[in-house]
Amino acid sequence: MAKEGMKEREKRKVQLVHKYRNKREAIKKAINSSNSFKRQLEIQEQLQKLPRRSAKSKLRNRCWLTGRSRGFYRDFGLSRHVLREMTHQCLLPGITKASW
Template sequence: MAKQNMIEREKKRNKLIQKYYRKRKEIKGTLNNNLTFIEQLEIQRELQKLPKNSTPCRRRNRCWKTGRSRGFYKDFGLSRHVLREMSHNCLLPGVRKASW
């Protein structure tokens, strides 16, 4: 189980990402190659004024059951430990134990 403060921090980041998504998209939409270098720098400064945690690349994938961030399977939204337990208990449809 992940620490509760890490899970709460991730929730806070997700709220910030949703809050500033449109503003960030509008600012990035104004960037293009036709602008002068100084204009591009001004637009970059506007982006830098936004909160650091509002950028989507700072989001961390976490298991929805335990909050674990490592060993995460994106298809299921689970960590490897929980995925293994649930597949052994036949709680995940279409998942079978491999044998070769």
């Protein structure tokens, strides 16, 4: 289990990313559409003034049940430990334990 503080910090990051998403996209579109290099640098400064945590790349995938960040399966939103337990309990339809 992840610490509760880590889970809360990640929730705040998600809110911050959503808050600045439109502004960030507009600035990036302006950078790509401008012709002069000086103008691109001016617009780039606007992008740098935005909070660093508002970048989408700063988000971390976490298990929705335990909050674990490593061993994350994107298809289910679960960590490998929880996925294995739920598979053994037949809680995930269509998933079976491999045997050969």
